[in-house]
Structure formats: structure tokens, C-alpha cells
Amino acid sequence: MPETLTDQELVRRAKAQRLRAQGQDPYPPRCERTHTIAEARHGYENGEIANNHAVSLAGRLISIRIMGRASFAHLEDGTGRIQLFFRKDALGDASYEAFKGDLDLGDFVGATGTLFTTKTGEVTVSVERWQLLAKAMHPLPDKWHGLKDVETRYRQRYVDLLVNPDVRRVFVTRARLIAALRRFLDSRGFLEVETPILQPIYGGAAAKPFMTHHNPLDQDLYLRISFELYLKRLLVGGYERVYEIGRDFRNEGVSFKHNPEFTQLEFYQAYADYNEVMRITEEMIAYVADEVLGTRRITYQEHEIDLSPPWPRLALRRAILERTGIDYDQHPTAEGLYQAIRAIGGNVEPKATRGKLIDALLSNYVEPHLIQPTFLTDYPLEVSPLAKMKPGHPDTVERFEGFVGGMEICNAFSELNDPEDQEARFIAMGRDAAAGDEEAHPMDDDFLRALRYGMPPTGGFGMGIDRLTMLLTNQASIREVILFPHLRSKE
RNA sequence: GGGCCGCUAGCUCAAUGGCAGAGCACCUGCCUUUUAAGCAGGGAGUUGAAGGUUCGAGUCCUUCGCGGCUCACCA
Numbered sequence A: 001m002p003e004t005l006t007d008q009e010l011v012r013r014a015k016a017q018r019l020r021a022q023g024q025d026p027y028p029p030r031c032e033r034t035h036t037i038a039e040a041r042h043g044y045e046n047g048e049i050a051n052n053h054a055v056s057l058a059g060r061l062i063s064i065r066i067m068g069r070a071s072f073a074h075l076e077d078g079t080g081r082i083q084l085f086f087r088k089d090a091l092g093d094a095s096y097e098a099f100k101g102d103l104d105l106g107d108f109v110g111a112t113g114t115l116f117t118t119k120t121g122e123v124t125v126s127v128e129r130w131q132l133l134a135k136a137m138h139p140l141p142d143k144w145h146g147l148k149d150v151e152t153r154y155r156q157r158y159v160d161l162l163v164n165p166d167v168r169r170v171f172v173t174r175a176r177l178i179a180a181l182r183r184f185l186d187s188r189g190f191l192e193v194e195t196p197i198l199q200p201i202y203g204g205a206a207a208k209p210f211m212t213h214h215n216p217l218d219q220d221l222y223l224r225i226s227f228e229l230y231l232k233r234l235l236v237g238g239y240e241r242v243y244e245i246g247r248d249f250r251n252e253g254v255s256f257k258h259n260p261e262f263t264q265l266e267f268y269q270a271y272a273d274y275n276e277v278m279r280i281t282e283e284m285i286a287y288v289a290d291e292v293l294g295t296r297r298i299t300y301q302e303h304e305i306d307l308s309p310p311w312p313r314l315a316l317r318r319a320i321l322e323r324t325g326i327d328y329d330q331h332p333t334a335e336g337l338y339q340a341i342r343a344i345g346g347n348v349e350p351k352a353t354r355g356k357l358i359d360a361l362l363s364n365y366v367e368p369h370l371i372q373p374t375f376l377t378d379y380p381l382e383v384s385p386l387a388k389m390k391p392g393h394p395d396t397v398e399r400f401e402g403f404v405g406g407m408e409i410c411n412a413f414s415e416l417n418d419p420e421d422q423e424a425r426f427i428a429m430g431r432d433a434a435a436g437d438e439e440a441h442p443m444d445d446d447f448l449r450a451l452r453y454g455m456p457p458t459g460g461f462g463m464g465i466d467r468l469t470m471l472l473t474n475q476a477s478i479r480e481v482i483l484f485p486h487l488r489s490k491e
Numbered sequence B: 001g002g003g004c005c006g007c008u009a010g011c012u013c014a015a016u017g018g019c020a021g022a023g024c025a026c027c028u029g030c031c032u033u034u035u036a037a038g039c040a041g042g043g044a045g046u047u048g049a050a051g052g053u054u055c056g057a058g059u060c061c062u063u064c065g066c067g068g069c070u071c072a073c074c075a
Helices: A007-021 A037-045 A093-102 A150-155 A157-163 A165-187 A228-236 A274-293 A316-324 A334-343 A354-369 A419-434 A445-452 A465-473
Strands: A055-067 A070-077 A080-087 A108-117 A123-134 A211-214 A219-223 A241-249 A261-270 A297-300 A303-306 A313-315 A374-380 A393-404 A407-414 A458-464
Touching: A007 A093, A037 A055, A037 A070, A037 A080, A037 A123, A055 A080, A055 A123, A080 A093, A080 A108, A093 A123, A150 A157, A157 A165, A165 A241, A165 A261, A165 A274, A165 A465, A228 A241, A228 A261, A228 A445, A228 A458, A261 A274, A261 A465, A274 A374, A274 A393, A274 A407, A274 A458, A274 A465, A297 A465, A313 A316, A316 A354, A316 A374, A334 A354, A354 A374, A407 A465, A419 A445, A458 A465
Parallel strands: A080 A123, A313 A374
Antiparallel strands: A055 A070, A055 A108, A070 A080, A108 A123, A211 A219, A241 A261, A261 A458, A297 A303, A374 A393, A393 A407, A407 A458
């Protein structure tokens, strides 16, 4: 609903009304276009388009300079910008006056004419005829300062995109990155699949879900928090390599690296273990960087980072010991570990479980220092309910997380395929849930039944695509790599 | 949820508690190779919202809304 119109909106409305009164459609259904702007420019520069050969271009008018009986303007389409030159004697009085009177910055315009080079050296279209293609009713932001207000940039992303080419570039990179991931996995024989987003039982991660309801079946449903349990069912079904790229939903706070819905890649490879998955991971990330950026050396927030494999492997226990002096193996109880953390001045939740305390040590003391790519390995079983135990270490699982630029970007493990062990872990989590842990997994009987049919030894992997995009586009906030990030509603 | 910062014209930003301004954009006029075109003139505001203090509030106080950063939880 338009509220009160500004003076500029009233002017544009009046122009559109005037055109309609003259029988002209400000939004015609078709236009003439023989070349993109990039094609016209390159064709002219390499001689393929002759000086007397007319081209028809279409795009948005982004600048106008009127100098009496001649004018310059810039036209922008998805491929670039080019200057237009309008002359009264070439166009005729009516067409030239209409150009001056009917057009505004932001309008879409089609222009036909020949190419020439101005005396300042700019390739320019000498316009012979032009047509309004779509009237813009709202003025563009400042042509020099652009749109800076972060809130407006996110709420009205279309304005951000149309005025800030760098922002457009980020999302092109994001799309290429996802395409490169698919090429990498496809070339290794992975099958891309789709699993339910609406799930009767959620699972596969420690997170609070969104709830919804299916009215005809009168059934409560959850938006998925991960793909894991469904993808593993597919391994039971006989597919040996599967992956899914899609949206996960977690009912938690927003931050510079969290959005309630985010894009995840998960893959599962039968007969692989977590060591094999580490090798795949470092190759995959390096491949994507090569494909998208042409280099494995990236700059992220003042850091020069080399993504080339192999990445160092470091046991989580050693990493925490080196950064804090705390060996959590020496503190087998939550209370003891809590006291040790207090002793080094750490501020943690007193009633946290031992696993959560270890996780806090990782996040607070280790993660920020992992700038160069690093795999931390061998996590506590207690915080890894779907990962296989490390032989000979009953409290530890074969799990790793990958860190780059001080951020966790992926999480993977040798998948637990022992149905009895899995059932025991679900039961233990049921106790956690009863004790008030809102992020504990609920029991998934059908998943257990699937495991009882037999799942091959499997390596599994999950990665936040948004965070990888942040790294490869050097963006400090996840909102800069999500087209329409979650914001609180106004009013 | 806590702390800090911000919200003024379409956009980018000013304004000791004392007449709400500038640049871009817009409107009128001049201008046939300009490019942040230029020159002359003009219009444009519920200063995020609501209260309060004051002779007087964009400015000070309170509450609220939205955003950013940051801490706590997560990927």
C-alpha cells in the first residue's frame, strides 16, 4: 500500500499518466534487442560490428546528462554499462523532447543506433530511436554514495542489488560455488537426492526445531534441522554415495554467522571412514576455490589463507590442552571440568554437561585461532550421538570438524551403524531431554529399524554453504551472503 | 536475553537546548562530445514512535520499535 507519495513519486506518476493519455504503454509487452551491452561493446572494439551497423540494446537508465539539444546517458543491463548519445537533430524534435520529458533515472529503456567513440574515448551508442520499456515509479538512491543503510539493504535487497554491483557479484560467486560442489560430487559418483523438509520427527543435529501442522492429516510436523537420518536410510537402501544441498531450519538466535534458515551440504559415502572424508573435504574445498576464484589462496578479514591440501589434523583434546592448559581427560566429571575452567578464568554455565563444557572450551579458546584450514579430530562421544566410537577409546568418537578463518565450516564422522549402540544413545538423549536439554534428539524408531536392516560402514559429512560463501567472498556477516536474511518484522 | 552504538528530505550526511540545512536526486530556464557535466532559480521534512523536563527539544530524561556491533547458545 503506497502511503503518502513523495514529490518525486508524484512526478513519475504524472509522466506515466501523460504517456497513457497519449496512447503509449509505459510497460509495453515486448522490446527489440539485438545485443547485450557486453556483446555490443566487444563486437565494436574487435571490429565485428561496423561503424554504420545499428544495434538495439535494452537496460536500465542509470545516469542522464542533458546539454540542451544533445544529451548523454548510461544504460546498464546484466552484462555491463554503455553510454548513449541523444541528439535533437538525429532524433527529431518530438522524440528528443519526449526523451527529456518522459524518462527518469531507473527507467528501463530500449535504444537503437550505431556505435562510435567519443573524443574522451568512450564507446557510445548514437541513438536513432528509443522506447520506454518499463517506468520506474520510485527514485534511485544517490548515484555516488549509493545505498548504505544496512537495514534498508537487507529489507529491500532489490534496491541494494540494482545499485551495488559488488553485492550482485557475491551472489554470482555463491551460485558458482554451489555448482562447483555439485560437479565435484557428481564426478565422484555421488547421487543428488531430496529428502523431506517437513518431518514427523526431527533429528541429526543438536538444535531446536520450528514446528508446523498439516491440517488435512491433523499432524504436527517439524521443519528439518538436518538431512542426516534420511540420507542414512538411503545407504540402508543400497545407494553408496548420496548428497543433498538444501535448507535447514533451526529455531535459534541470529548472529553474524547464524540465520534461522541456512543452506547445508551433506554427503555420505559407503565404505569410507572419517579419515577418507577428511581427504575428500580438503580436496573438495580446494577444487571449489580453484573453480570459483581461480586460486586456493584467499583473503579473509585481514588474513591470508591457503586452502591447499593437506590440512593439518589435530586431536581436539590436544588443541584444547595447548590453548588452555586443560586436559579434559584428567577431568572425567562435569563438576571437575567446570572447576578447571573456572580456575583459568573461564565463564561457563555451571550446570552444563561435560560435553557442553568441552564444546565451550573449543568455541572460546580454540576456534578463534584456527585461521588456516585445520581439522580437529576425535570428539567426546557425549556430544556426538550419531558417530561411531573410536576403537579402544569408549568416550571418544571418530569425528572431525573443519575450521577456516576462525569459523567452523564442516562436521563429519564415521557414521554409527550399530543399531544397539544407536538405540542406547537415543535413550541416553531421552534422559538429557527429560533433564531439560531442549536440543537433545528425540527417539526415532523408524531410523533404528532402518539400521537393523544393516547400513554399511559409512563416512558422512555436513557443511554450511553460507559460511563457505562468506570465506570465498570475504564477507564478515552471513547476512551478506543470504539474499533475503531473516529480520524482525517492522510494526 | 544483556551491554554499547545508530535511526534527520527519495539517497548520503550536517545542525552548543535557540529560525531544521548541504550534496546527489526532483522541478523551471539556459546549454550539440558530456561523464560525480556546468550555470541560474525553485520545491521537498510527523527529525523511528509515544510520553516527560523546559519559555523553547533533532539535541536532555523515560518507555517502546527497528537495525548494527558485542557477549551467551548454535552450523
